[in-house]
Structures are given as structure tokens and as C-alpha cells.
Amino acid sequence: MGNKDARRYPVISLGAEHLVIGHLLRRNILTYKAPPNNEGYDLICIHPDPRKSSAQIRVQVKSRYQTDSDRAFPLKDKSFGAFEYLIVVFLNNGYYYKNRPIRDGFGEPEFYTLSVEFLKKYHQKAKSGWERVLTKGVDMDQYKNERGFEIIANDLSIPYPGMESS
Numbered sequence: 001m002g003n004k005d006a007r008r009y010p011v012i013s014l015g016a017e018h019l020v021i022g023h024l025l026r027r028n029i030l031t032y033k034a035p036p037n038n039e040g041y042d043l044i045c046i047h048p049d050p051r052k053s054s055a056q057i058r059v060q061v062k063s064r065y066q067t068d069s070d071r072a073f074p075l076k077d078k079s080f081g082a083f084e085y086l087i088v089v090f091l092n093n094g095y096y097y098k099n100r101p102i103r104d105g106f107g108e109p110e111f112y113t114l115s116v117e118f119l120k121k122y123h124q125k126a127k128s129g130w131e132r133v134l135t136k137g138v139d140m141d142q143y144k145n146e147r148g149f150e151i152i153a154n155d156l157s158i159p160y161p162g163m164e165s166s
Helices: 011-026 077-082 116-122 145-155
Strands: 030-033 043-046 056-064 072-074 085-090 110-115 123-125 131-134
Touching: 011 030, 011 043, 011 056, 011 085, 011 110, 011 145, 056 072, 056 077, 056 145, 077 116, 085 116, 085 145, 110 116, 110 145, 116 123, 116 131
Parallel strands: 056 085
Antiparallel strands: 030 043, 043 056, 072 131, 085 110, 123 131
């Protein structure tokens, strides 16, 4: 079986969801996975102390496995009302489009926590009907990794974990 066939299995996208769950839990954001094939969102985030907040945030997770992707990901505009944030994970699993060995492109994953407003701004509809969000060339540092996870923590009023004062 070639590499292209192996990429069709759901393991890689499921791995991206679990990576996001781990990073959100690390930030003390209680995160639950929605049932498989749930429409509109993949994760539900809540405050870890139910006495402090009953708010919830729905998160959709999208992933791109290739390091040399065009920084675009599919998203239908009809899904905008189903989640508060989308976290796109660039897994950086290797080069698939460059004429180089795949594993030369292996690197750490990158996470971007994007609001619906951001997504609408960069959403495109192709003539073929394919819809996507194109982020190539867009400065997204404020949404990257921990800075992005902090956006969700702030929305849920979750303070940064620290030592308890005596």
C-alpha cells in the first residue's frame, strides 16, 4: 500500500483531534470529544469548575498532514453557525508536493484557534463548488499554539493554572 492510500484512513485526522484535546486539557480547559461524525463540531470545552461557569464552547478541528500544504483547508459556509472556534492543525508530517523525500519535511505540529469572523474573512468558494479557507500569507501568530488556546480559556474565564496561595 502506498502513502497516498494510507492517508485516506481516519487515523491522522483523529490524531489531530486528540492532540488538540491534550493541549486544551494541559491549559486546564475541560474538553470532551463529540460522537464520531457529529455535525458541525468535534469538541466541547467547559470550565473545569461547574460552580464558576456553565458556559460551553463548541470547537471544530480541521487538519492538514502535509508540511508543504497551501495552508488552506476545506470548510463549508453552512457550518459557520455550528461552532464558536475552529482549530486547524498543520501536522507537518512531511513533504508531499515538493520533489523531496517525504520525511525531510517532518516537523512539530502547529495549532491555530480561529474565530468564525476570521474564517468568514478568508473563506472562498471555487467555481467548482469547493469551499475552503485560505490562510497562506496571512499573519496568524496571535492565534498560534498556546496563544490560540488562551482565547478559549479567556472566553470560559479559566485562569492560568498556578500555585495555590496559602
